[in-house]
Amino acid sequence: MKLLAIETATEACSAALLLDRDIWVRFEVEPRAHGRLILPMMEGLLAEAGLSLGQLDALAFGRGPGAFTGVRIAVGVIQGAAFAADLPVVPVSTLAALAQQGLDEGANQVLAALDARMGEVYWGAFHGDGDGLVVPVTEERVCPPGDVPLPQWQGWMGVGHGWAAHQAVLEARLGPCLSGRPMPDALPSAAEVARLAARDFRQGQVVSAESALPVYLRDQVAHKPGPRPSRAI
Structure with a gap:
C-alpha cells in the first residue's frame, strides 16, 4: 500500500509516506509556516521514494479539529493533490x-x-x-x-x-x-494519520476530493474548504 498523509492542524507541520509497513516522515514545529513547508515536505518524500503522486493508492489528511488556518491549509493542499492525481482521500481525526x-x-x-x-x-x-x-x-x-x-x-x-x-x-x-502521567507536549503527526488512514482505507472509508472537508467543532466557524494550491506536486 502507498499512501501520503499530511497534518497541519497545530503548530506542528508534517507529512508522512506509508509504503506497506514502512513510514517515512517529515516533521517540523514552525507556527505560521505550514503553507510554506507542506508542499516541499510532500515532494521530498515522494522524490526520496522514487514515486509520483499518481502512483499512490490514496491521500490522507488530519481533518481537525485544530487551528482554523492550519486545518484549511490541509484541506486545500489535499484537495488540490487529489484532484490532480484522481486519488481517493481518507480524512483522519x-x-x-x-x-x-x-x-x-x-x-x-x-x-x-x-x-x-x-x-x-x-x-x-x-x-x-x-x-x-x-x-x-x-x-x-x-x-x-x-x-x-x-x-x-x-x-x-x-x-x-x-x-x-x-x-x-x-x-x-x-x-x-486518570492513570499515569499525561503527555502534555505531544503534537499530532502525519505518521499517525497515515497509520490510521491505512486501516480506514482498507475498510473502504474514503471520500472524493470535493468531499474532503474540515472538522472545526465550533458551530460559528463556516465549514468551507480552503483554496486549492496553485500548483500540484
Whole structure:
C-alpha cells in the first residue's frame, strides 16, 4: 500500500509516506509556516521514494479539529493533490492521531485534548482496537475544560497540549479516572494519520476530493474548504 498523509492542524507541520509497513516522515514545529513547508515536505518524500503522486493508492489528511488556518491549509493542499492525481482521500481525526501516541506509549485508554483557546479544549476519548490503533469512544467536542465528559471507566491517560494549558482543571474534573502521567507536549503527526488512514482505507472509508472537508467543532466557524494550491506536486 502507498499512501501520503499530511497534518497541519497545530503548530506542528508534517507529512508522512506509508509504503506497506514502512513510514517515512517529515516533521517540523514552525507556527505560521505550514503553507510554506507542506508542499516541499510532500515532494521530498515522494522524490526520496522514487514515486509520483499518481502512483499512490490514496491521500490522507488530519481533518481537525485544530487551528482554523492550519486545518484549511490541509484541506486545500489535499484537495488540490487529489484532484490532480484522481486519488481517493481518507480524512483522519487530528485528535485520533494525537491519541494514537498515547496508545503507542502503553496506554489502553486515552483522553486527547488540544487547547482551543477562548477557555476551551478540543476533546476526544479513545481506546485501542485489536490491531493497536485507536477508535473513538464518544463524539469529539469543544467545551470548557471543567465541562469535559466523565469517562465510564478508570485508567485513562491524558495526551495533548490541552493538558498543558488546563491540567489543574482537567485533573480536578477527572480525578480518579486518570492513570499515569499525561503527555502534555505531544503534537499530532502525519505518521499517525497515515497509520490510521491505512486501516480506514482498507475498510473502504474514503471520500472524493470535493468531499474532503474540515472538522472545526465550533458551530460559528463556516465549514468551507480552503483554496486549492496553485500548483500540484
